Amino acid sequence: MTTGKRILWISLLLFNLVLTGNRFAEGMEVPPLTARVNDYARILSGATVQQLESVLATLEREESTQLAVLTINSLEGENLEEFSLQVAERWRLGQKGRDNGALLLIAKNERKLRIEVGYGLEGALTDLTSGRIIRDIITPQFRNGNFDQGVIDGVRAMIGAVRGEFSAPGPAGSG
Numbered sequence: 001m002t003t004g005k006r007i008l009w010i011s012l013l014l015f016n017l018v019l020t021g022n023r024f025a026e027g028m029e030v031p032p033l034t035a036r037v038n039d040y041a042r043i044l045s046g047a048t049v050q051q052l053e054s055v056l057a058t059l060e061r062e063e064s065t066q067l068a069v070l071t072i073n074s075l076e077g078e079n080l081e082e083f084s085l086q087v088a089e090r091w092r093l094g095q096k097g098r099d100n101g102a103l104l105l106i107a108k109n110e111r112k113l114r115i116e117v118g119y120g121l122e123g124a125l126t127d128l129t130s131g132r133i134i135r136d137i138i139t140p141q142f143r144n145g146n147f148d149q150g151v152i153d154g155v156r157a158m159i160g161a162v163r164g165e166f167s168a169p170g171p172a173g174s175g
Contacts, residue, residue, distance in 0.1 A: 041071035
């Protein structure tokens with residue numbers, strides 16, 4: 001093989017690796033933040049979106065805490081935890097230096113939900129609390145086809161946790 005052919009092959013190989021590497025590194029594209037409620041999966045009614053926008057704007061104005069909702073049709077093979085972190089980082093939820101933002105992400109086709117919490121809210125909106133909000137408040141409504149009520153109740157519970165007004169119920173029999 002001549003030197004010219006080797007250089008060509010190496011160049012093509014490197015070019016292919018760069019293209020493939022970028023595609024895998026970027027993964028699914030993070031949708032733009034257009035509002036506090038970003039219903040790309042179209043699972044929420046207009047009235048629910050308006051209600052949530054109002055509640056979340058009030059929270060942000062009164063307490064400087066930023067909560068956002070994102071619904072998507074599919075994760076397209078992406079890991080839920082990694083994608084929710086990418087969204088929260090790209091959207092820069094919360095105040096700079098306080099990191100007091102949180103994201104409720106709903107992937108419709110996979111039937112997966114996640115609450116991604118900024119460091120500034122981890123004391124109030126703990127992993128335990130987030131898990132219980134998803135499992136005990138949102139999921140039962142979703143199982144009954146009540147997506148609007150599930151998201152409304154979930155957001156209310158998240159706000160309650162941020163304000164110190166929500167406590168995750170203990171395991172059965174612990175009371």
